[in-house]
Amino acid sequence: MKLPPRRWLLWGALLALVVSLLVVLVFLAAEYEQGRDQSALEADAASVVSDIRNGLLRNVQTLQSLHSVSPSPFAWEAPAAEVLALHRELVRLEWRDNAFKPRVARDSPYQVEPFGVLDREQALPDLRQACDNARRISGPAYSPSYFWPMSGGRGLELMELCLPLVRGGQPVGFLVATYSLPGLLAELPNPDLLRSRGLAFTEADGTRLALHSSVSSRRTLVASALLDLPGHTLMLRLESPRAVYALFPNVLTAVVGVLSLALLAVLGLLARDIGRRQQAEHELAQALAFRKAMEDSLVTGLRARDMDSRVTYVNPAFCQMVGFTAEQLIGTGLPAPWWPPELVDEYQQRQAVRLAGQSLPREGWESVFQRSDGTRVPVLIIEAPLIDARGEQTGYMSAIIDLTEQRRVEEINRASQDRLQATARLATMGEMASMLSHELNQPLAAMSSYATGSLNLLDDSQGPLPVAELRQAMQRIAEQAERAGRVIRSVADFVRRREQVREVVAPAALIEAVQPLMALQARKQGIRVVVDIEIACPQVLCDRTMIEQVLLNLARNGMQAMPEGDPSTRSGLRVLTLQVRALRPPADDALRKPWVEFGVTDHGQGLSEDVAQKLFTPFFTTKVEGMGLGLSLCRTVIEQHGGQLNFDAAKPRGTVFRFTLPSGTGERLSSAP
């Protein structure tokens, strides 16, 4: 399957969007996790700070109580040692007088000679600053922290607490407690909070002052909190290794991930589905194009109608056949636009019968369509029920075959056959004259030659008369005269022979015999032929071939009197009627046989007086190609049968030709009428 570039672009954009959405989702989920960790750490840092502060406060109280119980330097040392033993964060306790002279001091038992390397008095400026603060605020105050080197290259970050001692409203000196910052970190916070975390004091700029523990990981979360003490502020830094999350660190991310995967999968399925659909569409389009080409190439017209006989589909061949466009035809009902106006009633009935009857003849039926320009098209219709996918009939599909060409060939065939027949008949009647003249010419020419020759001999004065020659000539003349006589006799014989072939025929059979030839011309001229034979009409005695010829002649004349457009199709007068009825003999002559009258009625222009008078004259004709023998021969034939041929004006217009024939019951008519 090949996609246009635009579609690839769309798909690419969609994929990029989905992927970036997923990345963002995963990132946000991770961020959220991290944020949660961070805030947990910060809460922990705050609680560590508060632990330390509480510890320091408790220590201040312990130290104050130490002084209230033991006011003398001697009694002070023992409880101080006890305090030092209990509080590992304290490095040294000192009692100094107002001039900062040490009165008594005690070191922590946990530190080995903390002031061995450097003299204690070196820390005096820090100490003094703290004590000045303490006196000013009349409460404990802390000094800034400072680094104190110790033996072995070690050192401690220390911070002094100065507690002013007051007795009776008078300052009596200071209690100085030296804190080790690492000690503070180790002792005061809740150890549960410090598990696998790094804790340190730092300067504001991040320089580490004291370290309790550190984390080895490089990716760490850091929370800082301020430990605000009177006189000094320390920065506490709590570090926690950043949790090394898997790709899906927890349920949320997992859900997002799974959803994303599902989304991708759905996307993939969708793409495949669209692909298949496009394939199917493509195939459908191919099939449609194939079908269309097939329908367009057909010369057979196709037409579908629904159950209400409305047209639902037509193919180009059908449109061409009836001369309407598909748009004009779709949706039209009955009467269909291609029905000839005068046949609408007939077609309506036929349609009703067909719909009621259910059975559709497989071989189809013939019909006539009228094109939009008014010309007629003979067609063969083959109809089949249209069954939909649910097996219900939704209408009818018809194949319509244009029979024009076929008809034309038929017509040419019939016409040539017709001509042949006519020629044959003329040989018996009309052309016989020509034959006769030739046959008689020969002996006459010979006789004339002999006669002239004889005269020549008689006129020739030289020598005696050639009697023998003259005798021979006379003999030849006699021979030729006899020959001419034979010709005349054969004609008489022929006429007699025809009279002998009379037979008893039903009038219907006579009409039936000429019906195909009549129908051919009628169809061509859009004329309807109506045959009306009286019930119980007797049979007639006649020369069948001759009478058929007469019938055909009269019918043809009648149809020629109705050229296309006169009378018009709309008038309903384009009808040729063949009527047969018995002429009952008058009551007083019951013995006579009845006669049968044939009538051929047209609705043409009728006959003018002039034409009517000359109608039966031989060689009179109104037709360009006519010989003018038809009607006179017809009359001769009818008169030979003892009947009469006459004509009359027809109602409302046109002419009716009537001829009579004797009825017959099987016995032969006397040979001469």
Add this chain to the structure above:
Amino acid sequence: MTPHPDARIYLVDDDAGVREALAWLLRTRRLLSVGFDSAEAFLAELQSWTREPDVPCCLLLDVRMPGLSGLALFEQLLALPWQAAMPVIFLSGHADVPTAVDAVKRGAFDFCEKPFSDNALVDRVEQALQRSAQELAQRSARRDMQQRMDSLTERERDVMRLVIEGLPNKLVADQLNISVRTVEVHRSRVFDKMGVKSAVELANALRSA
């Protein structure tokens, strides 16, 4: 005038009665005829001839015959080089008149409608024979002239052409690049061979041929 005693009339008609009657009539006018009962039979006779006829002749031909019709036979005759030496008179029935008229337009001598006025027909036959005789004479004269022409040499023919054009001997000599004397010799020999005495006579003889 009396026709040539050996003149031949060919009669083609399928009807024996008519044929015999005509032959007999012609005999009463001292004319000899030969009858054929079909066009095919006459064609067979023609094929047996080794050379063109040397006596006047004519053909009486019936238009309507079974087999090859008179008209079809006439078509074939028209292809012969000496057809004019044998004039054709058509005999026709009433119905064939237009056909016969058509044939006359195409070179037939005449047509007679049956039944014919017999002596008039014989008169036409005699005229046809006369025409035939003239034609034969012309053909033989032409043949004679041709033979004389053939006997001339190349140079003599050149001289003759220029002499007919009316050039005097001097100019003829100039054109052919020969002496006047030689021209005179050629000229007298041409007159000799062509059987004429002057240039004018020679020109006339050539024109008529």
